[in-house]
Amino acid sequence: MNRRDAIRHSSLLALAATLGVTLPVRTWAALPATDGWSSDDEALLTLIGDTILPATADSPGAGAVGIGRFITTMVRFCQPPGAEAGVRQVLRELQQQSQERFQRGLAGLGTADRESVLSSFEATAGSRSPNSFRQIKELTLLGYFTSEVGATQALRYDPVPGAYRGSVRMADSDRSWAT
Amino acid sequence: MANHPTTQGAREHTYDAIVIGSGISGGWAAKELCEAGLRTLVLERGRDVQHLKDYPTALNNPWDLPHRGRLPHTTVRDNPIVQRCYAFDEATEHFFVKDAEHPYVQEKRFDWIRGYQVGGKSLIWARQTQRWSRFDFEGAVRDGIADWPIGYDDLAPWYSHVEKFVGISGNRDGVETLPDGEFLPPWEMNDVEQHARGKIMAAFPGRSVVQGRCAHLTEPQPVHLEQGRGKCQARNLCYRGCPFGGYFSSNSATLPWAARTGKLTVRPHSVVESILHSDASGRASGVRVVDAQTKQATEFFARVIFVNAACLNTNLILLNSKSRRFPAGLGNDSGLLGRYVAFHNYRGSLRAEAEGFADSYYSGRRPTQPMMPNFRNVRKQETDFQRGYMVFFSASRPGWTQGNSTPGVGAAFKEKITRPGPWGISMMMQGETVPRKENHGRLSTDRVDAWGVPQLVTSIDYHDNDVKLMRDFLQQGEEMLAAAGAKKITKNDDKRAPGLDIHEMGGARMGRDPKVSLLNRWNQLHSCPNVFVTDGACMASTGTQNPSLTFMAITARAADHAVDELKRGSL
Numbered sequence: 001m002n003r004r005d006a007i008r009h010s011s012l013l014a015l016a017a018t019l020g021v022t023l024p025v026r027t028w029a030a031l032p033a034t035d036g037w038s039s040d041d042e043a044l045l046t047l048i049g050d051t052i053l054p055a056t057a058d059s060p061g062a063g064a065v066g067i068g069r070f071i072t073t074m075v076r077f078c079q080p081p082g083a084e085a086g087v088r089q090v091l092r093e094l095q096q097q098s099q100e101r102f103q104r105g106l107a108g109l110g111t112a113d114r115e116s117v118l119s120s121f122e123a124t125a126g127s128r129s130p131n132s133f134r135q136i137k138e139l140t141l142l143g144y145f146t147s148e149v150g151a152t153q154a155l156r157y158d159p160v161p162g163a164y165r166g167s168v169r170m171a172d173s174d175r176s177w178a179t
Numbered sequence: 180m181a182n183h184p185t186t187q188g189a190r191e192h193t194y195d196a197i198v199i200g201s202g203i204s205g206g207w208a209a210k211e212l213c214e215a216g217l218r219t220l221v222l223e224r225g226r227d228v229q230h231l232k233d234y235p236t237a238l239n240n241p242w243d244l245p246h247r248g249r250l251p252h253t254t255v256r257d258n259p260i261v262q263r264c265y266a267f268d269e270a271t272e273h274f275f276v277k278d279a280e281h282p283y284v285q286e287k288r289f290d291w292i293r294g295y296q297v298g299g300k301s302l303i304w305a306r307q308t309q310r311w312s313r314f315d316f317e318g319a320v321r322d323g324i325a326d327w328p329i330g331y332d333d334l335a336p337w338y339s340h341v342e343k344f345v346g347i348s349g350n351r352d353g354v355e356t357l358p359d360g361e362f363l364p365p366w367e368m369n370d371v372e373q374h375a376r377g378k379i380m381a382a383f384p385g386r387s388v389v390q391g392r393c394a395h396l397t398e399p400q401p402v403h404l405e406q407g408r409g410k411c412q413a414r415n416l417c418y419r420g421c422p423f424g425g426y427f428s429s430n431s432a433t434l435p436w437a438a439r440t441g442k443l444t445v446r447p448h449s450v451v452e453s454i455l456h457s458d459a460s461g462r463a464s465g466v467r468v469v470d471a472q473t474k475q476a477t478e479f480f481a482r483v484i485f486v487n488a489a490c491l492n493t494n495l496i497l498l499n500s501k502s503r504r505f506p507a508g509l510g511n512d513s514g515l516l517g518r519y520v521a522f523h524n525y526r527g528s529l530r531a532e533a534e535g536f537a538d539s540y541y542s543g544r545r546p547t548q549p550m551m552p553n554f555r556n557v558r559k560q561e562t563d564f565q566r567g568y569m570v571f572f573s574a575s576r577p578g579w580t581q582g583n584s585t586p587g588v589g590a591a592f593k594e595k596i597t598r599p600g601p602w603g604i605s606m607m608m609q610g611e612t613v614p615r616k617e618n619h620g621r622l623s624t625d626r627v628d629a630w631g632v633p634q635l636v637t638s639i640d641y642h643d644n645d646v647k648l649m650r651d652f653l654q655q656g657e658e659m660l661a662a663a664g665a666k667k668i669t670k671n672d673d674k675r676a677p678g679l680d681i682h683e684m685g686g687a688r689m690g691r692d693p694k695v696s697l698l699n700r701w702n703q704l705h706s707c708p709n710v711f712v713t714d715g716a717c718m719a720s721t722g723t724q725n726p727s728l729t730f731m732a733i734t735a736r737a738a739d740h741a742v743d744e745l746k747r748g749s750l
Contacts (some may be wrong), residue, residue, distance in 0.1 A: 052592070054589060158447055162412050165542045166370065175597050
């Protein structure tokens with residue numbers, strides 16, 4: 001590991017540790033790491049997921065539910081063989097673009113620059129097949145909004161509604177139902 | 180080798196009635212026969228599933244599921260057929276037959292979706308329950324596609340009988356093409372659906388939009404509480420089994436009810452290989468069963484046999500029940516057993532955006548949606564295709580999944596996609612298909628399953644009529660959505676294979692004339708009257724309604740007749 005990689009490594013893990021401080025019991029972080037995925041890659045995916053869905057006033061971000069491990073688990077077990085290679089490729093390219101534009105990796109960037117790297121990547125990734133960036137984004141949304149934190153804090157979750165009401169006035173601030 | 184019981188064994192293996200299958204119609208046969216005092220044996224090829232106890236995922240939150248409902252890609256890869264079913268996911272897969280568990284030969288592609296367990300597919304049905312109208316019977320006869328020996332008036336009292344016990348929510352709409360039943364309070368329409376309903380009915384006189392009728396307890400009555408069932412909680416997690424007994428299944432209702440009589444024996448893991456025929460008496464004497472686990476063969480005997488194995492397996496059992504008298508399968512003098520299989524055409528669908536109603540939302544998860552009873556060829560032939568279709572539509576606002584197609588990342592993106600998105604309307608069809616002789620199931624001559632039973636060959640396909648009917652739906656759907664003020668209307672033909680509708684019907688159709696049918700007006704085999712077929716196999720045409728309610732009514736009616744005949748000594 002050269003010096004640059006070592007810095008990236010430590011800053012990623014540090015960031016992941018920060019994000020993971022308040023991990024509730026039932027998250028993907030409680031599962032074993034996915035074979036073949038390094039803690040670096042997992043931490044980078046967690047960082048990307050937390051950039052897509054960051055903490056906001058009312059709810060934690062995707063990093064708080066260990067989204068990196070969710071993504072590695074899902075691409076390994078629930079997507080066709082080959083999906084993993086596509087996701088790894090996107091990670092490499094994102095780091096490369098981050099380096100080219102800001103002379104450092106994603107973990108070293110402030111929020112605005114990191115969002116900028118992801119947004120411009122998303123804008124050009126649309127024509128790719130498979131669109132592995134989109135896979136990362138979709139898995140981030142799935143993992144976060146079906147987590148306890150995402151469903152109950154970022155959305156409204158009612159496990160036992162009791163009835164269906166067909167006409168409910170809503171305020172602009174009202175959030176969607178989680179399910 | 181069959182285990183031929185001794186006299187003592189034969190007595191222990193003898194019941195008053197045998198019911199083959201424990202799904203929605205078998206459960207009804209068991210309930211009615213047990214209540215009439217008959218010692219009844221229910222044979223189920225799958226495992227036992229006890230209400231409440233065997234619903235392992237029923238109370239899971241989304242985060243309790245290891246893959247949040249998604250299936251491992253190995254499961255998808257290994258199950259190309261059943262994975263196409265909309266209800267098959269991580270939380271429900273234990274109630275579906277995996278492709279490798281029971282192979283069949285697709286001469287033409289047919290997605291055969293099965294549930295082998297006590298309760299059968301009544302655990303995983305869609306629970307929509309509309310009565311047929313007189314036009315469905317009479318229209319099929321008028322068009323020369325069926326020889327229905329019964330009509331609406333024959334079934335009406337039996338619809339009432341089963342509806343009261345099942346618990347059907349619905350509105351009394353007074354629509355002749357979709358008769359009212361014994362209803363519990365209806366589910367509400369949301370604001371956009373109400374709006375669309377008004378616009379469509381104003382623009383298309385003679386077409387009705389009614390709220391869906393479904394087998395959910397919106398207000399349990401004493402008979403439902405007595406079953407141990409409670410109010411539907413609007414969770415819409417039904418395919419996992421309901422911990423409240425909010426929807427009707429054999430497991431929650433008919434089987435425990437039958438068990439309370441002390442007359443019921445349920446035997447899981449019992450694959451029925453064939454029905455035994457006594458050439459001397461001209462009656463069926465019993466059934467030969469292969470134990471699903473030990474592969475040991477056994478025989479059971481009874482005076483009356485109900486075949487409720489679900490449409491295609493019922494056909495398979497009858498075809499495999501060969502005797503000197505019936506070399507081509509039990510009751511198959513007409514040579515038509517296994518033929519005239521039909522299904523429902525679901526290929527067409529539409530999506531659109533609905534403007535406005537930005538401050539309107541809903542709460543709870545509703546197990547039904549608005550329906551439009553068939554308006555094509557009702558009183559006379561009016562189009563260039565035969566028969567018609569029912570339309571379903573629903574309006575909703577997307578939740579977080581809108582984020583999958585929303586560009587962006589970060590706090591503003593998150594805020595945006597956690598608020599309800601703009602209203603959308605989706606519309607689908609349930610089209611009648613015309614039973615055709617060439618659409619059939621038959622026994623494979625060279626392949627058997629794990630229990631030594633010949634595999635089923637499916638040769639069932641669409642016809643030009645189905646494509647014409649679908650095109651008409653897509654055009655009418657577009658016009659109706661436009662009339663409702665919807666924008667960006669898109670039409671789709673998903674070209675799905677037959678079978679995925681899970682509404683296969685026919686093969687042993689009822690009819691007046693034994694030369695062109697298998698069953699009489701009481702669902703008895705014309706030439707072997709102590710065998711009753713009352714599942715989907717008995718249907719002479721498909722109508723446009725979800726069929727289970729009709730199977731239940733037909734079963735209760737036939738069971739009542741069987742009991743009468745037994746009392747009279749004529750069976």
